Amino acid sequence: xxxxxxxxxxxxxxxxxxxxxxxxxxxxxxxxxxxxxxxxxxxxxxxxxxxxxxxxxxxxxxxxxxxxxxxxxxxxxxxxxxxxxxxxxxxxxxxxxxxxxxxxxxxxxxxxxxxxxxxxxxxxxxxxxxxxxxxxxxxxxxxxxxxxxxxxxxxxxxxxxxxxxxxxxxxxxxxxxxxxxxxxxxxxxxxxxxxxxxxxxxxxxxxxxxxxxxxxxxxxxxxxxxxxxxxxxxxxxxxxxxxxxxxxxxxxxxxxxxxxxxxxxxxxxxxxxxxxxxxxxxxxxxxxxxxxxxxxxxxxxxxxxxxxxxxxxxxxxxxxxxxxxxxxxxxxxxxxxxxxxxxxxxxxxxxxxxxxxxxxxxxxxxxxxxxxxxxxxxxxxxxxxxxxxxxxxxxxxxxxxxxxxxxxxxxxxxxxxxxxxxxxxxxxxxxxxxxxxxxxxxxxxxxxxxxxxxxxxxxxxxxxxxxxxxxxxxxxxxxxxxxxxxxxxxxxxxxxxxxxxxxxxxxxxxxxxxxxxxxxxxxxxxxxxxxxxxxxxx
Ligand code: COA
Numbered sequence: 001x002x003x004x005x006x007x008x009x010x011x012x013x014x015x016x017x018x019x020x021x022x023x024x025x026x027x028x029x030x031x032x033x034x035x036x037x038x039x040x041x042x043x044x045x046x047x048x049x050x051x052x053x054x055x056x057x058x059x060x061x062x063x064x065x066x067x068x069x070x071x072x073x074x075x076x077x078x079x080x081x082x083x084x085x086x087x088x089x090x091x092x093x094x095x096x097x098x099x100x101x102x103x104x105x106x107x108x109x110x111x112x113x114x115x116x117x118x119x120x121x122x123x124x125x126x127x128x129x130x131x132x133x134x135x136x137x138x139x140x141x142x143x144x145x146x147x148x149x150x151x152x153x154x155x156x157x158x159x160x161x162x163x164x165x166x167x168x169x170x171x172x173x174x175x176x177x178x179x180x181x182x183x184x185x186x187x188x189x190x191x192x193x194x195x196x197x198x199x200x201x202x203x204x205x206x207x208x209x210x211x212x213x214x215x216x217x218x219x220x221x222x223x224x225x226x227x228x229x230x231x232x233x234x235x236x237x238x239x240x241x242x243x244x245x246x247x248x249x250x251x252x253x254x255x256x257x258x259x260x261x262x263x264x265x266x267x268x269x270x271x272x273x274x275x276x277x278x279x280x281x282x283x284x285x286x287x288x289x290x291x292x293x294x295x296x297x298x299x300x301x302x303x304x305x306x307x308x309x310x311x312x313x314x315x316x317x318x319x320x321x322x323x324x325x326x327x328x329x330x331x332x333x334x335x336x337x338x339x340x341x342x343x344x345x346x347x348x349x350x351x352x353x354x355x356x357x358x359x360x361x362x363x364x365x366x367x368x369x370x371x372x373x374x375x376x377x378x379x380x381x382x383x384x385x386x387x388x389x390x391x392x393x394x395x396x397x398x399x400x401x402x403x404x405x406x407x408x409x410x411x412x413x414x415x416x417x418x419x420x421x422x423x424x425x426x427x428x429x430x431x432x433x434x435x436x437x438x439x440x441x442x443x444x445x446x447x448x449x450x451x452x453x454x455x456x457x458x459x460x461x462x463x464x465x466x467x468x469x470x471x472x473x474x475x476x477x478x479x480x481x482x483x484x485x486x487x488x489x490x491x492x493x494x495x496x497x498x499x500x501x502x503x504x505x506x507x508x509x510x511x512x513x514x515x516x517x518x519x520x521x522x523x524x525x526x527x528x529x530x531x532x533x534x535x536x537x538x
Pocket of ligand 1: 047112113114115116145146147148149150151187189190191214215216217218
Protein backbone atom coordinates (compact mmCIF):
# COMPACT_ATOMS: atom_id res chain seq x y z
CA UNK A 1 0.00 0.00 0.00
CA UNK A 2 1.22 3.50 -0.73
CA UNK A 3 1.99 5.93 2.05
CA UNK A 4 0.00 9.14 1.65
CA UNK A 5 2.50 11.99 1.43
CA UNK A 6 1.13 15.07 3.18
CA UNK A 7 1.55 18.42 1.49
CA UNK A 8 0.36 20.39 4.50
CA UNK A 9 2.90 22.96 5.70
CA UNK A 10 2.58 22.73 9.47
CA UNK A 11 4.56 25.94 9.99
CA UNK A 12 2.37 28.09 7.74
CA UNK A 13 0.11 30.92 9.00
CA UNK A 14 -2.84 29.15 7.44
CA UNK A 15 -2.17 25.96 9.40
CA UNK A 16 -1.76 27.96 12.64
CA UNK A 17 -5.01 29.88 12.07
CA UNK A 18 -6.90 26.66 11.30
CA UNK A 19 -5.40 25.01 14.36
CA UNK A 20 -6.44 27.83 16.69
CA UNK A 21 -9.95 27.87 15.21
CA UNK A 22 -10.42 24.13 15.80
CA UNK A 23 -8.79 24.40 19.23
CA UNK A 24 -11.54 26.84 20.27
CA UNK A 25 -14.28 24.57 18.93
CA UNK A 26 -12.84 21.56 20.73
CA UNK A 27 -12.47 23.56 23.97
CA UNK A 28 -16.15 24.52 23.74
CA UNK A 29 -17.06 20.88 23.11
CA UNK A 30 -15.06 19.68 26.11
CA UNK A 31 -16.58 22.31 28.37
CA UNK A 32 -20.12 21.31 27.32
CA UNK A 33 -19.29 17.65 27.85
CA UNK A 34 -17.95 18.37 31.34
CA UNK A 35 -21.12 20.30 32.20
CA UNK A 36 -23.29 17.45 30.93
CA UNK A 37 -21.36 15.01 33.10
CA UNK A 38 -21.06 17.06 36.27
CA UNK A 39 -23.30 20.13 36.55
CA UNK A 40 -26.13 19.20 38.92
CA UNK A 41 -27.96 21.28 41.50
CA UNK A 42 -26.75 21.13 45.11
CA UNK A 43 -30.26 20.05 46.16
CA UNK A 44 -30.30 17.12 43.75
CA UNK A 45 -26.81 16.05 44.83
CA UNK A 46 -27.76 16.27 48.52
CA UNK A 47 -30.96 14.27 47.94
CA UNK A 48 -29.05 11.56 46.06
CA UNK A 49 -26.50 11.27 48.86
CA UNK A 50 -29.21 11.31 51.55
CA UNK A 51 -30.87 8.32 49.87
CA UNK A 52 -27.52 6.47 49.93
CA UNK A 53 -27.28 6.33 46.14
CA UNK A 54 -24.17 6.62 43.99
CA UNK A 55 -24.07 9.17 41.16
CA UNK A 56 -24.37 7.89 37.61
CA UNK A 57 -20.65 8.46 37.10
CA UNK A 58 -19.87 6.35 40.19
CA UNK A 59 -22.29 3.65 39.11
CA UNK A 60 -20.56 3.42 35.73
CA UNK A 61 -17.22 3.27 37.56
CA UNK A 62 -18.43 0.24 39.53
CA UNK A 63 -19.96 -1.47 36.52
CA UNK A 64 -17.32 -1.19 33.80
CA UNK A 65 -14.17 -3.33 33.73
CA UNK A 66 -11.33 -1.18 35.05
CA UNK A 67 -9.06 0.37 32.44
CA UNK A 68 -11.33 -0.46 29.50
CA UNK A 69 -12.58 2.10 26.95
CA UNK A 70 -16.00 3.75 27.12
CA UNK A 71 -17.61 4.84 23.87
CA UNK A 72 -20.23 7.34 24.98
CA UNK A 73 -23.34 7.76 22.85
CA UNK A 74 -24.96 11.16 22.37
CA UNK A 75 -23.62 12.83 25.54
CA UNK A 76 -24.98 16.19 24.36
CA UNK A 77 -28.45 14.98 23.41
CA UNK A 78 -31.05 17.65 24.34
CA UNK A 79 -28.26 20.23 24.58
CA UNK A 80 -29.92 23.64 25.05
CA UNK A 81 -33.43 22.16 25.07
CA UNK A 82 -36.12 22.36 27.79
CA UNK A 83 -34.57 24.40 30.65
CA UNK A 84 -31.06 23.78 29.28
CA UNK A 85 -30.31 21.41 32.14
CA UNK A 86 -31.64 18.09 30.90
CA UNK A 87 -28.07 16.98 30.28
CA UNK A 88 -27.54 14.01 28.00
CA UNK A 89 -31.36 13.93 27.66
CA UNK A 90 -31.41 12.70 31.28
CA UNK A 91 -29.72 9.39 30.44
CA UNK A 92 -26.02 8.57 30.19
CA UNK A 93 -25.39 5.94 27.54
CA UNK A 94 -22.48 4.25 25.92
CA UNK A 95 -20.73 1.06 24.99
CA UNK A 96 -18.37 -0.32 27.58
CA UNK A 97 -16.80 -3.58 28.64
CA UNK A 98 -18.45 -5.53 31.48
CA UNK A 99 -17.19 -8.95 32.51
CA UNK A 100 -15.05 -8.99 29.37
CA UNK A 101 -17.99 -8.41 26.99
CA UNK A 102 -18.84 -5.26 25.02
CA UNK A 103 -22.27 -4.08 26.15
CA UNK A 104 -24.63 -1.19 25.60
CA UNK A 105 -25.20 0.58 28.92
CA UNK A 106 -27.85 3.17 29.73
CA UNK A 107 -28.30 4.87 33.10
CA UNK A 108 -31.04 7.35 34.09
CA UNK A 109 -29.74 10.28 36.04
CA UNK A 110 -31.91 10.70 39.16
CA UNK A 111 -30.33 14.12 39.73
CA UNK A 112 -32.10 15.43 36.62
CA UNK A 113 -35.79 15.77 37.47
CA UNK A 114 -35.96 12.43 39.27
CA UNK A 115 -34.59 10.58 36.21
CA UNK A 116 -37.82 11.22 34.35
CA UNK A 117 -38.02 10.59 30.63
CA UNK A 118 -38.23 13.60 28.36
CA UNK A 119 -39.09 13.30 24.65
CA UNK A 120 -35.40 13.38 23.73
CA UNK A 121 -34.79 10.74 26.41
CA UNK A 122 -37.20 8.43 24.58
CA UNK A 123 -35.44 9.16 21.31
CA UNK A 124 -32.07 8.41 22.91
CA UNK A 125 -33.28 5.13 24.41
CA UNK A 126 -34.59 4.03 21.02
CA UNK A 127 -31.29 4.98 19.38
CA UNK A 128 -29.36 2.96 21.99
CA UNK A 129 -31.62 -0.02 21.45
CA UNK A 130 -31.02 0.28 17.72
CA UNK A 131 -27.26 0.30 18.25
CA UNK A 132 -27.55 -2.80 20.44
CA UNK A 133 -29.78 -4.54 17.92
CA UNK A 134 -27.63 -3.81 14.85
CA UNK A 135 -24.41 -4.73 16.63
CA UNK A 136 -25.87 -7.59 18.69
CA UNK A 137 -24.76 -6.12 22.01
CA UNK A 138 -26.10 -7.24 25.38
CA UNK A 139 -27.99 -4.40 27.06
CA UNK A 140 -27.52 -3.23 30.64
CA UNK A 141 -29.95 -0.66 32.09
CA UNK A 142 -29.29 1.07 35.40
CA UNK A 143 -32.80 2.25 36.16
CA UNK A 144 -33.64 5.12 38.46
CA UNK A 145 -36.57 6.94 36.90
CA UNK A 146 -39.86 8.56 37.81
CA UNK A 147 -41.22 7.48 34.40
CA UNK A 148 -42.63 9.95 31.91
CA UNK A 149 -41.83 13.65 32.40
CA UNK A 150 -45.48 14.50 32.95
CA UNK A 151 -45.59 18.11 31.69
CA UNK A 152 -44.60 16.75 28.25
CA UNK A 153 -46.58 13.54 28.41
CA UNK A 154 -48.18 14.03 24.99
CA UNK A 155 -44.70 14.01 23.43
CA UNK A 156 -43.42 10.86 25.11
CA UNK A 157 -46.40 8.55 25.06
CA UNK A 158 -48.84 8.12 22.21
CA UNK A 159 -46.96 7.75 18.92
CA UNK A 160 -45.30 4.75 17.29
CA UNK A 161 -41.80 5.91 18.15
CA UNK A 162 -42.63 7.03 21.68
CA UNK A 163 -42.15 5.28 25.01
CA UNK A 164 -44.12 2.13 24.26
CA UNK A 165 -41.69 1.24 21.50
CA UNK A 166 -38.92 0.77 24.09
CA UNK A 167 -40.76 -2.14 25.70
CA UNK A 168 -41.85 -3.53 22.31
CA UNK A 169 -38.16 -3.61 21.36
CA UNK A 170 -37.30 -5.32 24.63
CA UNK A 171 -39.67 -8.18 23.79
CA UNK A 172 -37.96 -8.54 20.40
CA UNK A 173 -34.48 -8.45 21.93
CA UNK A 174 -35.53 -11.33 24.13
CA UNK A 175 -36.90 -13.24 21.16
CA UNK A 176 -33.66 -12.62 19.24
CA UNK A 177 -31.53 -13.79 22.15
CA UNK A 178 -29.96 -10.42 22.98
CA UNK A 179 -29.39 -10.51 26.75
CA UNK A 180 -30.95 -7.69 28.78
CA UNK A 181 -29.91 -7.05 32.36
CA UNK A 182 -31.50 -4.40 34.51
CA UNK A 183 -30.42 -3.01 37.87
CA UNK A 184 -33.19 -1.28 39.83
CA UNK A 185 -31.39 1.51 41.66
CA UNK A 186 -34.18 3.92 42.43
CA UNK A 187 -37.92 4.19 42.13
CA UNK A 188 -38.99 2.68 38.81
CA UNK A 189 -42.43 4.02 38.16
CA UNK A 190 -44.87 3.25 35.34
CA UNK A 191 -42.76 3.24 32.15
CA UNK A 192 -39.72 2.88 34.36
CA UNK A 193 -41.26 -0.29 35.80
CA UNK A 194 -41.67 -1.96 32.44
CA UNK A 195 -37.93 -1.86 31.72
CA UNK A 196 -37.11 -4.31 34.52
CA UNK A 197 -40.28 -6.26 33.81
CA UNK A 198 -39.25 -6.81 30.19
CA UNK A 199 -35.59 -7.65 31.00
CA UNK A 200 -34.08 -11.15 31.28
CA UNK A 201 -32.32 -10.46 34.58
CA UNK A 202 -33.44 -8.03 37.28
CA UNK A 203 -31.13 -6.96 40.10
CA UNK A 204 -32.91 -5.02 42.85
CA UNK A 205 -31.20 -2.70 45.33
CA UNK A 206 -32.57 -2.96 48.86
CA UNK A 207 -34.20 0.17 50.36
CA UNK A 208 -33.59 2.56 47.41
CA UNK A 209 -34.94 0.42 44.58
CA UNK A 210 -38.66 -0.01 43.97
CA UNK A 211 -40.82 -1.11 41.07
CA UNK A 212 -44.48 -0.20 40.68
CA UNK A 213 -46.88 0.64 37.91
CA UNK A 214 -48.18 3.57 39.95
CA UNK A 215 -46.02 5.16 42.63
CA UNK A 216 -47.27 6.32 46.04
CA UNK A 217 -48.38 9.75 44.71
CA UNK A 218 -50.47 8.09 41.99
CA UNK A 219 -51.93 5.48 44.36
CA UNK A 220 -52.88 8.30 46.73
CA UNK A 221 -54.50 10.25 43.89
CA UNK A 222 -56.30 7.21 42.49
CA UNK A 223 -57.44 5.34 45.62
CA UNK A 224 -56.61 7.50 48.62
CA UNK A 225 -54.42 4.65 49.93
CA UNK A 226 -51.33 5.79 51.84
CA UNK A 227 -48.47 3.42 51.16
CA UNK A 228 -44.70 3.75 51.25
CA UNK A 229 -42.54 3.01 48.21
CA UNK A 230 -40.93 0.14 50.08
CA UNK A 231 -44.27 -1.51 50.92
CA UNK A 232 -45.54 -0.96 47.40
CA UNK A 233 -42.62 -2.28 45.37
CA UNK A 234 -39.43 -2.57 47.40
CA UNK A 235 -36.75 -5.23 47.05
CA UNK A 236 -38.36 -7.55 49.60
CA UNK A 237 -41.75 -7.39 47.86
CA UNK A 238 -40.28 -8.22 44.47
CA UNK A 239 -37.49 -10.66 45.42
CA UNK A 240 -39.59 -12.60 47.96
CA UNK A 241 -43.29 -12.16 47.11
CA UNK A 242 -43.99 -11.15 43.51
CA UNK A 243 -40.98 -12.70 41.72
CA UNK A 244 -40.55 -9.59 39.58
CA UNK A 245 -36.87 -9.29 40.63
CA UNK A 246 -34.24 -12.02 40.52
CA UNK A 247 -31.26 -10.87 42.59
CA UNK A 248 -31.20 -8.86 45.80
CA UNK A 249 -28.40 -6.29 46.12
CA UNK A 250 -27.38 -4.50 49.31
CA UNK A 251 -26.48 -1.25 47.57
CA UNK A 252 -25.55 0.23 44.19
CA UNK A 253 -22.01 -1.13 44.22
CA UNK A 254 -23.26 -4.63 45.05
CA UNK A 255 -25.84 -4.39 42.26
CA UNK A 256 -23.09 -3.52 39.77
CA UNK A 257 -21.08 -6.52 40.98
CA UNK A 258 -24.08 -8.82 40.41
CA UNK A 259 -24.56 -7.40 36.91
CA UNK A 260 -20.87 -8.05 36.23
CA UNK A 261 -21.27 -11.64 37.45
CA UNK A 262 -24.30 -12.16 35.19
CA UNK A 263 -22.37 -10.74 32.24
CA UNK A 264 -19.35 -12.94 32.95
CA UNK A 265 -21.60 -16.01 32.95
CA UNK A 266 -22.93 -15.29 29.43
CA UNK A 267 -21.43 -17.29 26.59
CA UNK A 268 -18.53 -15.35 25.00
CA UNK A 269 -19.24 -13.20 21.94
CA UNK A 270 -18.35 -14.81 18.63
CA UNK A 271 -16.89 -11.92 16.70
CA UNK A 272 -17.19 -11.62 12.92
CA UNK A 273 -13.91 -12.00 11.06
CA UNK A 274 -12.60 -9.26 8.79
CA UNK A 275 -9.14 -8.66 7.31
CA UNK A 276 -6.74 -7.56 10.07
CA UNK A 277 -3.13 -6.51 10.46
CA UNK A 278 -0.90 -5.57 13.34
CA UNK A 279 -2.10 -2.07 14.36
CA UNK A 280 0.29 0.83 13.75
CA UNK A 281 -0.06 4.56 14.44
CA UNK A 282 -0.36 6.88 11.44
CA UNK A 283 2.86 8.53 10.26
CA UNK A 284 1.23 11.92 10.76
CA UNK A 285 -0.01 12.96 14.19
CA UNK A 286 -3.87 12.94 14.36
CA UNK A 287 -3.62 16.22 16.30
CA UNK A 288 -2.50 17.87 13.07
CA UNK A 289 -6.10 17.48 11.89
CA UNK A 290 -6.80 20.69 13.83
CA UNK A 291 -4.55 22.60 11.46
CA UNK A 292 -5.48 20.65 8.31
CA UNK A 293 -9.23 21.37 8.38
CA UNK A 294 -9.91 24.84 6.90
CA UNK A 295 -11.81 27.39 8.95
CA UNK A 296 -14.43 27.86 6.25
CA UNK A 297 -16.40 24.96 4.82
CA UNK A 298 -16.10 26.42 1.33
CA UNK A 299 -12.27 26.23 1.31
CA UNK A 300 -11.29 23.14 -0.69
CA UNK A 301 -8.63 20.72 0.60
CA UNK A 302 -7.51 17.18 -0.12
CA UNK A 303 -9.37 14.57 1.97
CA UNK A 304 -6.24 12.37 1.72
CA UNK A 305 -4.75 14.77 4.31
CA UNK A 306 -7.43 13.54 6.75
CA UNK A 307 -7.01 9.91 5.79
CA UNK A 308 -3.22 10.19 6.35
CA UNK A 309 -3.93 11.16 9.97
CA UNK A 310 -6.61 8.52 10.61
CA UNK A 311 -5.25 5.25 9.20
CA UNK A 312 -2.48 2.87 10.25
CA UNK A 313 0.89 3.86 8.82
CA UNK A 314 -0.90 6.59 6.78
CA UNK A 315 -1.16 3.89 4.10
CA UNK A 316 -3.98 3.41 1.62
CA UNK A 317 -4.54 1.31 -1.48
CA UNK A 318 -6.40 3.85 -3.56
CA UNK A 319 -9.08 2.57 -5.92
CA UNK A 320 -9.45 4.24 -9.37
CA UNK A 321 -7.22 7.13 -8.27
CA UNK A 322 -7.44 8.87 -11.67
CA UNK A 323 -11.16 8.34 -12.30
CA UNK A 324 -13.89 10.40 -10.65
CA UNK A 325 -11.32 12.38 -8.62
CA UNK A 326 -13.91 14.26 -6.55
CA UNK A 327 -14.39 11.14 -4.46
CA UNK A 328 -11.40 9.35 -2.96
CA UNK A 329 -11.94 5.61 -2.39
CA UNK A 330 -9.46 3.16 -0.97
CA UNK A 331 -8.61 0.35 1.40
CA UNK A 332 -6.73 1.04 4.60
CA UNK A 333 -6.50 -0.19 8.20
CA UNK A 334 -7.59 1.52 11.42
CA UNK A 335 -6.23 0.03 14.65
CA UNK A 336 -5.53 -3.08 12.62
CA UNK A 337 -9.05 -3.45 11.12
CA UNK A 338 -9.48 -3.20 7.36
CA UNK A 339 -11.89 -0.51 6.15
CA UNK A 340 -13.03 0.76 2.77
CA UNK A 341 -12.92 4.56 2.91
CA UNK A 342 -14.93 7.00 0.82
CA UNK A 343 -13.96 10.66 1.26
CA UNK A 344 -15.23 13.70 -0.61
CA UNK A 345 -12.87 15.87 -2.63
CA UNK A 346 -15.50 18.15 -4.19
CA UNK A 347 -19.02 17.82 -5.55
CA UNK A 348 -20.10 14.41 -6.80
CA UNK A 349 -20.08 13.90 -10.59
CA UNK A 350 -21.39 10.88 -12.51
CA UNK A 351 -17.90 9.34 -12.55
CA UNK A 352 -17.42 9.74 -8.81
CA UNK A 353 -20.88 8.27 -8.14
CA UNK A 354 -20.18 5.26 -10.38
CA UNK A 355 -16.78 4.74 -8.78
CA UNK A 356 -18.41 4.83 -5.32
CA UNK A 357 -21.04 2.30 -6.43
CA UNK A 358 -18.42 -0.14 -7.64
CA UNK A 359 -16.24 0.35 -4.57
CA UNK A 360 -19.15 -0.17 -2.16
CA UNK A 361 -20.13 -3.37 -3.96
CA UNK A 362 -16.56 -4.67 -3.72
CA UNK A 363 -16.39 -3.94 0.01
CA UNK A 364 -19.78 -5.51 0.54
CA UNK A 365 -18.73 -8.70 -1.30
CA UNK A 366 -15.50 -9.07 0.62
CA UNK A 367 -16.96 -8.14 4.02
CA UNK A 368 -15.01 -4.92 4.56
CA UNK A 369 -16.64 -2.26 6.77
CA UNK A 370 -17.19 1.08 5.06
CA UNK A 371 -16.08 4.45 6.41
CA UNK A 372 -17.61 7.59 4.91
CA UNK A 373 -15.78 10.89 5.48
CA UNK A 374 -18.55 13.27 4.57
CA UNK A 375 -17.79 16.79 3.36
CA UNK A 376 -20.21 17.30 0.54
CA UNK A 377 -22.09 20.18 -1.03
CA UNK A 378 -24.15 17.77 -3.15
CA UNK A 379 -24.25 16.22 -6.60
CA UNK A 380 -23.35 18.40 -9.59
CA UNK A 381 -26.28 20.31 -11.15
CA UNK A 382 -26.83 21.81 -14.62
CA UNK A 383 -28.05 21.01 -18.12
CA UNK A 384 -24.99 19.13 -19.27
CA UNK A 385 -24.88 16.92 -16.21
CA UNK A 386 -28.60 16.14 -16.29
CA UNK A 387 -28.20 15.05 -19.91
CA UNK A 388 -25.30 12.84 -18.95
CA UNK A 389 -27.50 11.22 -16.29
CA UNK A 390 -26.24 12.56 -12.95
CA UNK A 391 -29.62 11.71 -11.40
CA UNK A 392 -29.44 8.04 -12.36
CA UNK A 393 -25.75 7.74 -11.49
CA UNK A 394 -26.37 9.37 -8.12
CA UNK A 395 -29.22 6.90 -7.67
CA UNK A 396 -26.84 3.95 -8.14
CA UNK A 397 -24.57 5.27 -5.41
CA UNK A 398 -27.45 5.95 -3.03
CA UNK A 399 -28.87 2.49 -3.78
CA UNK A 400 -25.51 0.79 -3.15
CA UNK A 401 -25.06 2.68 0.15
CA UNK A 402 -28.58 1.83 1.29
CA UNK A 403 -28.33 -1.89 0.55
CA UNK A 404 -24.71 -2.54 1.58
CA UNK A 405 -24.79 -5.09 4.38
CA UNK A 406 -21.33 -4.56 5.88
CA UNK A 407 -21.03 -2.21 8.88
CA UNK A 408 -21.07 1.42 7.77
CA UNK A 409 -19.56 4.25 9.80
CA UNK A 410 -19.94 7.93 8.94
CA UNK A 411 -18.05 10.97 10.14
CA UNK A 412 -19.34 14.34 8.95
CA UNK A 413 -16.06 16.24 8.78
CA UNK A 414 -17.39 19.37 7.06
CA UNK A 415 -20.50 19.98 4.97
CA UNK A 416 -23.41 17.59 4.76
CA UNK A 417 -25.81 19.00 2.23
CA UNK A 418 -28.59 17.70 0.01
CA UNK A 419 -28.50 14.32 -1.65
CA UNK A 420 -24.77 14.24 -0.90
CA UNK A 421 -25.83 13.40 2.66
CA UNK A 422 -27.68 10.36 1.32
CA UNK A 423 -24.95 9.15 -1.02
CA UNK A 424 -22.35 9.55 1.73
CA UNK A 425 -24.38 7.51 4.23
CA UNK A 426 -26.20 10.12 6.30
CA UNK A 427 -28.40 9.13 9.24
CA UNK A 428 -31.22 7.94 6.97
CA UNK A 429 -28.89 5.30 5.45
CA UNK A 430 -28.38 3.40 8.71
CA UNK A 431 -24.68 3.76 9.38
CA UNK A 432 -23.98 1.74 12.55
CA UNK A 433 -22.58 5.01 13.99
CA UNK A 434 -22.54 8.61 12.78
CA UNK A 435 -20.53 11.44 14.33
CA UNK A 436 -19.95 15.10 13.54
CA UNK A 437 -16.81 17.14 13.86
CA UNK A 438 -17.35 20.44 15.71
CA UNK A 439 -16.94 22.47 12.50
CA UNK A 440 -19.55 20.44 10.58
CA UNK A 441 -22.79 21.80 9.13
CA UNK A 442 -25.84 19.84 7.98
CA UNK A 443 -28.89 20.80 5.94
CA UNK A 444 -30.67 20.54 2.63
CA UNK A 445 -28.29 23.22 1.42
CA UNK A 446 -26.15 26.01 2.87
CA UNK A 447 -27.95 29.14 4.13
CA UNK A 448 -26.61 31.37 1.31
CA UNK A 449 -27.79 28.92 -1.35
CA UNK A 450 -31.20 28.46 0.30
CA UNK A 451 -31.62 32.25 0.48
CA UNK A 452 -30.63 32.61 -3.20
CA UNK A 453 -33.18 29.97 -4.21
CA UNK A 454 -35.99 31.71 -2.33
CA UNK A 455 -35.04 35.16 -3.66
CA UNK A 456 -34.97 33.77 -7.18
CA UNK A 457 -38.40 32.12 -6.70
CA UNK A 458 -39.84 35.40 -5.33
CA UNK A 459 -38.34 37.46 -8.18
CA UNK A 460 -39.85 35.10 -10.79
CA UNK A 461 -43.22 35.32 -9.03
CA UNK A 462 -43.15 39.17 -9.02
CA UNK A 463 -42.12 39.31 -12.69
CA UNK A 464 -44.87 36.82 -13.62
CA UNK A 465 -47.55 38.92 -11.92
CA UNK A 466 -46.19 42.22 -13.31
CA UNK A 467 -45.04 43.63 -9.97
CA UNK A 468 -42.01 45.75 -9.03
CA UNK A 469 -38.76 43.75 -8.68
CA UNK A 470 -37.36 43.10 -5.18
CA UNK A 471 -35.57 46.06 -3.58
CA UNK A 472 -32.28 45.53 -1.65
CA UNK A 473 -34.01 45.91 1.74
CA UNK A 474 -36.60 43.26 0.80
CA UNK A 475 -33.86 40.94 -0.42
CA UNK A 476 -32.06 41.32 2.88
CA UNK A 477 -35.33 40.68 4.78
CA UNK A 478 -35.64 37.34 2.97
CA UNK A 479 -31.95 36.47 3.10
CA UNK A 480 -31.02 37.16 6.74
CA UNK A 481 -33.50 34.87 8.59
CA UNK A 482 -32.76 31.99 6.21
CA UNK A 483 -29.00 32.32 6.71
CA UNK A 484 -29.34 32.73 10.48
CA UNK A 485 -31.63 29.69 10.77
CA UNK A 486 -29.33 27.55 8.62
CA UNK A 487 -26.33 28.52 10.76
CA UNK A 488 -28.14 27.77 14.00
CA UNK A 489 -30.02 24.66 12.96
CA UNK A 490 -27.24 23.25 10.82
CA UNK A 491 -24.44 23.36 13.35
CA UNK A 492 -22.98 20.38 15.15
CA UNK A 493 -24.42 21.27 18.58
CA UNK A 494 -27.94 21.57 17.19
CA UNK A 495 -27.53 18.28 15.34
CA UNK A 496 -26.27 16.41 18.36
CA UNK A 497 -28.95 17.96 20.62
CA UNK A 498 -31.56 16.51 18.25
CA UNK A 499 -29.86 13.10 18.10
CA UNK A 500 -29.20 13.38 14.38
CA UNK A 501 -25.78 11.94 15.26
CA UNK A 502 -24.16 9.85 18.00
CA UNK A 503 -21.95 12.65 19.24
CA UNK A 504 -19.48 15.36 18.29
CA UNK A 505 -15.88 14.17 18.09
CA UNK A 506 -12.62 15.98 18.58
CA UNK A 507 -10.95 15.28 15.20
CA UNK A 508 -7.81 14.20 17.08
CA UNK A 509 -9.64 11.33 18.84
CA UNK A 510 -11.58 10.20 15.78
CA UNK A 511 -9.15 7.43 14.85
CA UNK A 512 -9.47 5.83 18.31
CA UNK A 513 -13.26 6.13 18.29
CA UNK A 514 -13.37 4.49 14.86
CA UNK A 515 -11.18 1.63 16.06
CA UNK A 516 -13.51 1.01 19.00
CA UNK A 517 -16.59 1.30 16.83
CA UNK A 518 -15.32 -1.21 14.27
CA UNK A 519 -14.59 -3.66 17.11
CA UNK A 520 -18.16 -3.12 18.37
CA UNK A 521 -19.71 -3.77 14.95
CA UNK A 522 -18.01 -7.17 14.78
CA UNK A 523 -20.32 -8.46 17.53
CA UNK A 524 -22.93 -8.92 14.78
CA UNK A 525 -22.27 -11.80 12.36
CA UNK A 526 -21.12 -10.95 8.84
CA UNK A 527 -21.83 -14.33 7.31
CA UNK A 528 -25.23 -15.16 5.82
CA UNK A 529 -25.88 -11.57 4.71
CA UNK A 530 -28.19 -11.08 1.75
CA UNK A 531 -25.90 -9.29 -0.68
CA UNK A 532 -28.43 -9.10 -3.51
CA UNK A 533 -29.18 -5.71 -5.09
CA UNK A 534 -32.36 -4.14 -6.34
CA UNK A 535 -32.58 -2.87 -9.91
CA UNK A 536 -29.96 -0.30 -10.85
CA UNK A 537 -31.18 2.36 -13.31
CA UNK A 538 -28.80 2.08 -16.30
N1 COA B 1 -42.77 14.32 35.86
C1 COA B 1 -42.19 15.54 35.98
N2 COA B 1 -41.41 15.90 37.01
C2 COA B 1 -41.21 14.99 37.97
C3 COA B 1 -41.80 13.71 37.94
C4 COA B 1 -42.60 13.38 36.81
N3 COA B 1 -43.12 12.15 36.64
N4 COA B 1 -41.41 13.02 39.02
C5 COA B 1 -40.58 13.84 39.72
N5 COA B 1 -40.48 15.03 39.09
C6 COA B 1 -39.65 16.17 39.47
C7 COA B 1 -40.07 16.80 40.78
O1 COA B 1 -41.10 17.73 40.54
C8 COA B 1 -38.79 17.45 41.23
O2 COA B 1 -38.59 18.64 40.47
P1 COA B 1 -37.80 19.89 41.10
O3 COA B 1 -36.40 19.41 41.36
O4 COA B 1 -37.88 20.94 40.05
O5 COA B 1 -38.51 20.22 42.37
C9 COA B 1 -37.73 16.47 40.78
O6 COA B 1 -38.33 15.68 39.75
C10 COA B 1 -37.24 15.53 41.86
O7 COA B 1 -38.39 14.97 42.51
P2 COA B 1 -38.44 14.66 44.11
O8 COA B 1 -39.75 14.04 44.39
O9 COA B 1 -38.09 15.88 44.87
O10 COA B 1 -37.22 13.66 44.23
P3 COA B 1 -37.14 12.23 44.94
O11 COA B 1 -35.76 11.73 44.74
O12 COA B 1 -37.63 12.33 46.33
O13 COA B 1 -38.17 11.31 44.14
C11 COA B 1 -39.29 10.32 42.26
C12 COA B 1 -38.07 11.12 42.77
C13 COA B 1 -39.19 10.26 40.73
C14 COA B 1 -39.19 8.92 42.80
C15 COA B 1 -40.61 10.95 42.78
O14 COA B 1 -40.60 12.31 42.45
C16 COA B 1 -41.84 10.34 42.18
O15 COA B 1 -42.33 9.35 42.70
N6 COA B 1 -42.39 10.96 41.11
C17 COA B 1 -43.64 10.58 40.52
C18 COA B 1 -43.47 9.34 39.70
C19 COA B 1 -44.74 8.96 38.98
O16 COA B 1 -45.77 8.74 39.56
N7 COA B 1 -44.61 8.89 37.65
C20 COA B 1 -45.70 8.52 36.81
C21 COA B 1 -45.30 8.96 35.45
S1 COA B 1 -45.59 7.73 34.25
